[in-house]
Amino acid sequence: xxxxxxxxxxxxxxxxxxxxxxxxxxxxxxxxxxxxxxxxxxxxxxxxxxxxxxxxxxxxxxxxxxxxxxxxxxxxxxxxxxxxxxxxxxxxxxxxxxxxxxxxxxxxxxxxxxxxxxxxxxxxxxxxxxxxxxxxxxxxxxxxxxxxxxxxxxxxxxxxxxxxxxxxxxxxxxxxxxxxxxxxxxxxxxxxxxxxxxxxxxxxxxxxxxxxxxxxxxxxxxxxxxxxxxxxxxxxxxxxxxxxxxxxxxxxxxxxxxxxxxxxxxxxxxxxxxxxxxxxxxxxxxxxxxxxxxxxxxxxxxxxxxxxxxxxxxxxxxxxxxxxxxxxxxxxxxxxxxxxxxxxxxxxxxxxxxxxxxxxxxxxxxxxxxxxxxxxxxxxxxxxxxxxxxx
Ligand code: NDP
Ligand code: MG
Numbered sequence: 024x025x026x027x028x029x030x031x032x033x034x035x036x037x038x039x040x041x042x043x044x045x046x047x048x049x050x051x052x053x054x055x056x057x058x059x060x061x062x063x064x065x066x067x068x069x070x071x072x073x074x075x076x077x078x079x080x081x082x083x084x085x086x087x088x089x090x091x092x093x094x095x096x097x098x099x100x101x102x103x104x105x106x107x108x109x110x111x112x113x114x115x116x117x118x119x120x121x122x123x124x125x126x127x128x129x130x131x132x133x134x135x136x137x138x139x140x141x142x143x144x145x146x147x148x149x150x151x152x153x154x155x156x157x158x159x160x161x162x163x164x165x166x167x168x169x170x171x172x173x174x175x176x177x178x179x180x181x182x183x184x185x186x187x188x189x190x191x192x193x194x195x196x197x198x199x200x201x202x203x204x205x206x207x208x209x210x211x212x213x214x215x216x217x218x219x220x221x222x223x224x225x226x227x228x229x230x231x232x233x234x235x236x237x238x239x240x241x242x243x244x245x246x247x248x249x250x251x252x253x254x255x256x257x258x259x260x261x262x263x264x265x266x267x268x269x270x271x272x273x274x275x276x277x278x279x280x281x282x283x284x285x286x287x288x289x290x291x292x293x294x295x296x297x298x299x300x301x302x303x304x305x306x307x308x309x310x311x312x313x314x315x316x317x318x319x320x321x322x323x324x325x326x327x328x329x330x331x332x333x334x335x336x337x338x339x340x341x342x343x344x345x346x347x348x349x350x351x352x353x354x355x356x357x358x359x360x361x362x363x364x365x366x367x368x369x370x371x372x373x374x375x376x377x378x379x380x381x382x383x384x385x386x387x388x389x390x391x392x393x394x395x396x397x398x399x400x401x402x403x404x405x406x407x408x409x410x411x412x413x414x
Contacts, residue, residue, distance in 0.1 A: 026054040027296075028111060030131050031122035033060035033067050035227040036145045036171070039289045040120050041070050043296060046305060050075040057111035059123070059131070062086070068093030075099075078114070080107045082127065109134050118296065120171065121146040124229055125352055126399055129153055133392060136166040143295040145171040147246045152348040153395045154249025155388035169295040170250060174243055176291035177270035177282030178251065185272065185280075193253060194271040195243055196263035197322065198223050198286075200235035202365075203264060207326060213365040215358065223266040223286045229355060236368055237327035238351050244333040245344055255337040260330060262320045267309065283309060328369040332376070341386040343376065345398040350375035353406035375405045 027044065031037045037060070044053055055074035060067035061082040068090065071079035078100040081090050087103035094101050102110070105127065112119060112131030120143045121132045128146030133153075135142045137160060144150070149157050161168050170176050174195035182190075201220050202210055218235040219228050226234075233239035240260055247258050261271075271281040284290050285307045293304040311317075324331050329351075336343040353375075354368040363371065379385055379402060389395040 024052070024054050025118060026056050026116040028055070028057040028059075028114065028116040028119045029122065030057075030059045030108065030112060030119065030128065031124065031146070032058040032070050033063040034122055034124060035225065035230075036120070036122035036288060036292065037070075040122065040292050040296070041074070043289055043293050043304070044074060047302075049073060056114050056116040059108050059111050064089045064093055068097075068099075071099050072097050078102060078111065080111045082108050082123075105130065113138060115140075117141060118143060120292065120295075121149065122171075124148075124227055126152050126348060126395075129157075129395065130392060132157065133160055136160040136164055136168070139164040139166045141167045141169065143169045143171050143292070145292070147172050147175075147242050148348050148352075150246045150249040151242045152345040152399065153389060153392070154245070154344055156390060156392070156395065158249060168250070169298055170246075171288075171291050171295050172243060172246060173284075173286075173288060173291045174270045175246060175250060176294055177284075178247065178272060180294065181270065181272040181280040181282050182251075185274070187251065187253075189274050189276070190253075190257070190272055191275045192257045192259050192273045193247060193251065194259040194261050194273065195240070195247060196261050196266070196268055196270065196319075197237065197240045198234065198266045199262045199264055199322075200237065200239075201231070202235050202326075203262070210326070211364050211366045215361070218358075218365060222264070224288070226288075228359075232355060232358065233351075236329055236365065237322070238329040238355075238368070238372075240322075240327075241329035241333035242348070242351075244330070245336055245347070248337050249344075255334045260322050262322050263317065265314065265317050267311075267314065267317055285309060328373070332369065332373060336376070339376075339380065339386075341388055342379065342384065342394075342398040345389060345395050346376055346379045346385075346402040347372060349399040349402035350406045353403045357406075371406055375402050378405050 055076040058076045059080040080102045084104040090101045109130040112134035119135045122145040129149045218232045221231045266286040273279040290306045350372040354371045357363040
């Protein structure tokens, strides 16, 4: 029986993974090692009981008592704190899904790679903040990373049996998010509630807002660069409002292979879960005749400056990814808390990147977790200070 762990089980991706595991037979089909969450103790305990996990871990130390209580009588171990989350990644399991949101997903993901495990990676922030470190860690330990972000899963699938050298470009699509058709002048006044409503995908709040600002696509461009080793001129973004084509691989011979599917993350999660096989999944089949048409447009970088920042970060290399990711997380915190407007996020990130670019060591890719966290901390402090100064 295969053993699995889900890091970030109580989130949107985690819920989809739980659904797949339960439909596949739950504890009869998979041995669940660790499930982790943060604030949602009730759901974490429910999931751990349903899957008969060995251990349930909350990232929040103050929630340990509540977790122990919720697991009472189940025989399931309880633990709490960021170190315990990292240890959950270190526990031997055949397949570990990293579905934690933000840079907090990096330490447990590195633990999975350190022990040569298979990491199904939804947590794109790990690759953005520490792409070199993550890929080196995987290569050195014979670990495997399977992409779960839908566009990267799509590219990965389209590349099966193909040679990367024959690839002229990879195109990842973007729905355009909540504000795709808003007049530009209205964007500055966009509210958190408005930015949190995605037209096609049901996702966590942070990635939904990142979709509206295109920071999500910016992270994905960097993720594609780090994971597939493509230069930024070979990674294209195309606005595709229907979210049916997730990505397309274009070859030098003029042929392109696109990956299509309903906007349902259970496809990409399930593909990674069963890889290298394909199993039936509870994903609605495509009905293109009913859809009638698929439309496309080039992204407007005045509306979405994050895309330009992604290219600049790839060209800068070194610690730029760690800085962009942390500054973006801070700017997003500020937007959600009402400390800045929607259109203030990209300029805030750009200012922090410019400030960090002058620091010694910026041009060197961080070679260990501590260095990534140093840049992360510096970027967050600069973003917060600048924000306070701007207020
Ligand atoms: P959610 O916000 O829905 O879930 C995040 C998960 O991480 C929850 O289990 C949450 O626990 C936990 N968590 C929050 N903070 C911490 C922390 N500091 N340390 C450890 N765990 C923490 O996010 P999503 O499921 O939407 O996204 C997860 C990841 O997958 C992100 O990296 C996102 O970019 C990526 N992704 C998501 C997609 C989607 O469709 N949602 C699509 C493609 C990629 P709790 O809820 O208990 O507080
Ligand atoms: Mg995606």
